[in-house]
Amino acid sequence: MDKNNASNSQVKKQGQFLQIWRRFKRRPSAMIGLYLIILFILIAIFAGVLFDYDAIAIKQDIANRLQPPSWEHPFGTDDYGRDILARVVHGTRISIGIGFAAVALGLTIGTLLGSSVGYYGGLYDMIVMRIVEVFQAIPCMLMAMIVVAVAGANPVTLAIALGLAIIPTFTRVARGAVITMREMEYIESARAIGSSDFRIIFAHILPNCFAPLLVQSTLSMAVSILSVSGLSYLGMGISPPVPEWGSMLSASRIYLQDYSYMSIFPGVAIMLTILALNLLGDGIRDAADPKLK
Numbered sequence: 001m002d003k004n005n006a007s008n009s010q011v012k013k014q015g016q017f018l019q020i021w022r023r024f025k026r027r028p029s030a031m032i033g034l035y036l037i038i039l040f041i042l043i044a045i046f047a048g049v050l051f052d053y054d055a056i057a058i059k060q061d062i063a064n065r066l067q068p069p070s071w072e073h074p075f076g077t078d079d080y081g082r083d084i085l086a087r088v089v090h091g092t093r094i095s096i097g098i099g100f101a102a103v104a105l106g107l108t109i110g111t112l113l114g115s116s117v118g119y120y121g122g123l124y125d126m127i128v129m130r131i132v133e134v135f136q137a138i139p140c141m142l143m144a145m146i147v148v149a150v151a152g153a154n155p156v157t158l159a160i161a162l163g164l165a166i167i168p169t170f171t172r173v174a175r176g177a178v179i180t181m182r183e184m185e186y187i188e189s190a191r192a193i194g195s196s197d198f199r200i201i202f203a204h205i206l207p208n209c210f211a212p213l214l215v216q217s218t219l220s221m222a223v224s225i226l227s228v229s230g231l232s233y234l235g236m237g238i239s240p241p242v243p244e245w246g247s248m249l250s251a252s253r254i255y256l257q258d259y260s261y262m263s264i265f266p267g268v269a270i271m272l273t274i275l276a277l278n279l280l281g282d283g284i285r286d287a288a289d290p291k292l293k
Contacts, residue, residue: 020211023287030283036276044093051086057243058082066259075265078248079255080241084262087243088269094244095273098159099224103217105163110170111213115201117171118178129175136168141227148236158237162224173216177209211288218281222274229270245270 024030043050051057061081069076075084113132117125135143140162147161181187182205190200231237232246240247245266252262 020284020287024283027283027286029279030287033276033279033281033283036272037280040092040096040273040276043089044096047090047093050089051083053090056083056086057090058241066255068259069261076259076261078251078262082241084248084265087248088245088265091243091245091248091266092269092273094155094238094242095225095228095270098155098162098228099221101155101159102162102166102224103221105160106166106170106220107213107217109163110167111174111206111209113167114171114174114176115178115206115209118175119182119197119201119205121179125175128171132168132171136172138165140165140223141230144227144231145236148231153231153237153239155238158228158231162227165227166220166224169220170213170216173212174206174209177212178205181205181208211284215281215285215288218277218284222277222281225273225277226270 047053059082061077064073064077064081065079067073067077067081073083073085075088078084078087113128117128143165144158144161147164148157151157151161178201187200187204190204195204228237228244229246229249232239232244233250235250238244238247240251248266249263249270252259252266255262
């Protein structure tokens with residue numbers, strides 16, 4: 001009997017995901033966001049195949065410095081003669097990698113914490129949420145700056161710093177979703193047949209919290225990528241010569257008037273990535289809402 005119920009529940013969930021996907025596909029802006037994200041992920045994965053990191057993205061070639069866009073260098077070259085297209089491509093790996101790692105950390109810890117406080121409630125909920133509110137009052141950028149100032153600036157530190165900064169957001173999202181579901185009939189039925197709290201939370205509640213957590217993941221990844229670029233622009237993130245969009249923008253400031261292409265291309269990369277993530281998040285949110293057809 002229990003196996004039949006589990007099978008029926010699995011089929012129902014697959015049907016729900018299929019309906020969400022169908023509604024998602026009907027939104028052109030959402031599909032554009034999805035295609036752009038897939039493109040950026042593929043660029044990040046195959047960056048080393050497209051351009052040699054040491055020979056093109058890092059190695060200086062003073063004889064070719066500050067060259068405008070051409071067939072040989074489609075995005076031009078920077079003040080050290082390095083190919084800007086190659087640096088933007090490798091910067092994709094840095095920015096998306098840090099953003100993904102930060103969201104993975106924040107999502108994992110925040111979901112575990114939020115689901116537990118949402119399910120058990122009481123004094124445990126009150127204490128944890130007051131602590132979460134204290135950390136949430138600290139801006140993401142400031143939290144990252146504090147951690148970087150203490151531990152140093154490198155990709156791992158940045159990912160941890162930004163992940164810690166977004167844990168409170170995921171905690172609140174997971175808690176709110178769990179609270180709305182913990183008193184539903186199928187949860188009461190699971191308790192009645194003797195299911196453990198662990199099984200109820202991870203097999204019955206959290207799968208139904210997938211949509212809001214995924215939406216929050218896309219938005220948090222956008223914030224993380226923007227924060228990495230901002231920190232690098234301020235000199236507290238990824239340091240040159242490592243190609244990172246924010247540090248490339250920072251290095252191009254003094255050449256903005258005469259060599260604007262140095263800042264245009266990394267700026268466009270940041271803009272398109274943030275736009276794609278927001279379009280994707282909005283599309284998932286709308287598709288997951290059964291009231292929207």
